[in-house]
Amino acid sequence: MANQSSPVGFILLGFSEHPQLEKILFVVVLISYLLTLVGKTLIILLSVLDPRLHSPMYFFLSNFSFLDLCFTTSCVPQMLVNLWVPKKTISFLHCSVQLFIFLSLGTTECILLTVMAFDHYVAVCQPLHYATIIHPHLCWQLAAVAWIIRLVESVVQTPPTLRLPFCPHHQVDDFVCEVPTLIRLSCGDTTYNEIQMAVASVLIVVVPLSLILVSYGAIALAVLQINSARGQSKAFGTCSSHLMVVTLFYSSIIAVYLQPKNPYAQVRGKVFGLFYAVCTPTLNPLIYTLRNNDVKKAFKRLLGKVEPRQS
Template sequence: MKPHEKPPCENLTKLMDFVLLDFSELPHLERFLFGLLLVIYISILLSNGTIFLITKVDPALHTPMYFFLGNFSFLEMCYVSATLPRMLENLWTQRRTISLVACATQMFCFLVLGGTECLLLAVMSYDRYVAICSPLHYPLLMNPRICGQMVVGCWVTGVPVLVGLTFQIFSLPFCGSNLINHFFCDIPPILKLASGDTFGTEMIVYLVNVLFVTAPFLLILVSYGKIISTILRLSSSTSRAKAFSTCSSHLVVVTLFYGSGIITYLRPKNQDSGGTDKVLSLFYTIVTPLLNPMIYSLRNKDVIMALRKLVYK
C-alpha cells in the first residue's frame, strides 16, 4: 500500500457525521474554557467592530490605509465567527457531533476567510510600499476606486478555487473513524480520516496553500524589503522612525498570522502532529484576531484620537 493510501471502504458504512474532540481531554476545565472563550469572542467582536466603526465615521481616517484596516477588522470578525461559535456550543452542550454538510460548510467559510485575509495583508503591505517608496504617485495609484477593486478582489478571488477544493476533500470516502482531533473542520484532521488514496488531494491542498498563503507572503517580503531599503536611505532619523512606525504594526500582524499558518499547512505531517496543529490553530484563529486591534490602536496616534472622539461623543 502506498504511503498516502489508506484501507478502502469495503463493505463499510460511509460516515454522515463527525465528532469534534476539541477540549475533550480536559473535561474538568470545559466550563472555565467556555467562559474564557466567550469573553475572548466578545472582546474580538467589540474591538474589531470599534476599529471598523471609527474608520467609517471619522473623516480623518478616510485614507487608503485606514480603509484597508477597517475592512481587515470586519474580516477578522467574520473569520473568528466561522469557528468560535461552534466551539462554544460544543463546550456548553457537550454534544460534539457535526454533520458532514455542516463540516464542509465550516471548512469552506474558514478557507475563504483565511484566504481573503492572506490576500488583504498583501494588499496592505503594497499600500505601505507605495506610500513610502513612491509617495508622489500615491494619490494616483491608491485612489478610492482602485482600493475598492483591490478589496473586492481579495474577497472573491479565492471563492471558486476553494469551492472546488472543499468539494474535492469531501468527495473522498469516509468510512473509518469519525473522531476529528481538532477544534473545527480544518483540512489536516479531515484528510487523516479519509479512506483510500489521498495523495492527489494533498497535492491540490499544497498547491492552493502555495497560491493563497506562500505567494502573498512572498509579495509581503518583497514589499517590506523595498520599504526597509528606502527607510534606511532617509537622511533624518526622525523621518526613518516615522516611516517605520506606519508599517511596524502591520509587520507584527503578518508575522503572527503567517508564522502559525505556514507552519501548520506547509510543514511535513506525521501521525502525532494533531496536538501541535491544535495549538498552532489557536494562534491564527483566536489569538491573532484578539491582538490585532491592540497592535493597531496602541501604536497608532490617529486611531487613538479617533477612539477618544468616539468616546466623547
C-alpha cells in the same frame, strides 16, 4: 450531494482527552471572542465614521476587520458549545459550511495583507505619487479581486475534500472542520487532495508572503536612506502594526497548513489552529489601537474627547 460515509456528521475531539482543560479553554475562548467582536466592530466604526480615517489604509483595515469577524463567528460559537458539553458533534452541513468559510475568508485575509503591504510600500517609497497610485477606484478593485479569489479557492478545494471516503468513527482531531484534519480522517487515497492542498498553500500562503517580504525589504532600504532619525521612526511606525499582524497571521497559518505528517506536528497544528482562530483575531485590533496614533485619536474623537491641535 452529501458524502454517504458521513450521513450524520462528525465528532470534533478538540482537547477532549483533557476534560479539566476544556472549562479553562471555554473561559479563554469566550473572553477572546467578546474582545474580538468589540475590537473589530470599533475599528470598522472608526473607519466609517471618522473622516480622517477615510484613506486606503483604513479602507483595507476595515475590510480585514470584517473578515475576522466573519471568520471567528463561523467557528467560535460551535467551539464554545463543544468545550462546554460532553457531546461534541457537528452536522455534515455545518461542517461543510465551516470548511467553505474557513477556506474563503483565510484566502481573502492573505490577499488583503499583501495589498496592505503594497499600500505601505507606496506610502513610504513613493509618497509624492501615493494619491495617484492608490486611488479609491483601485482600492475597490483590489478588494474585489481578493473576494473573487477567495470564492474560486473555496469552490475548487471544498467539494473534493467533502467527497473523501471518511473513516466510520467520524472523529475529527481538531476544533473545526479544516482541510488538513478532514484529509487525515479519510480512510482512502488522499494523494490528489494533498497535492491540491500543497498547490493552494503555495499560491495562497507562500506567494503572498513572499510579496509582503519583498515589499518590506524595499521599505527597509528606503527608510535606511532617510537622514533624519525622526523620519525613520515615523516610517517604521507606519508599518509596524501591519508587520506584527502579518507575523501573527502567517506564523499560525504556516504551522497549521505547512507541517510534516507526524503525531507531534498534529498536536502542534491543533494548538496553533486554536491560536489562529481565536487569539490572532483578538490581538489584531489591540495591535492597531495601541500602536496606531491615528486610531487612538479617532477613538478619543468618537468619545467626544477631541485633542487640541498641536502647532
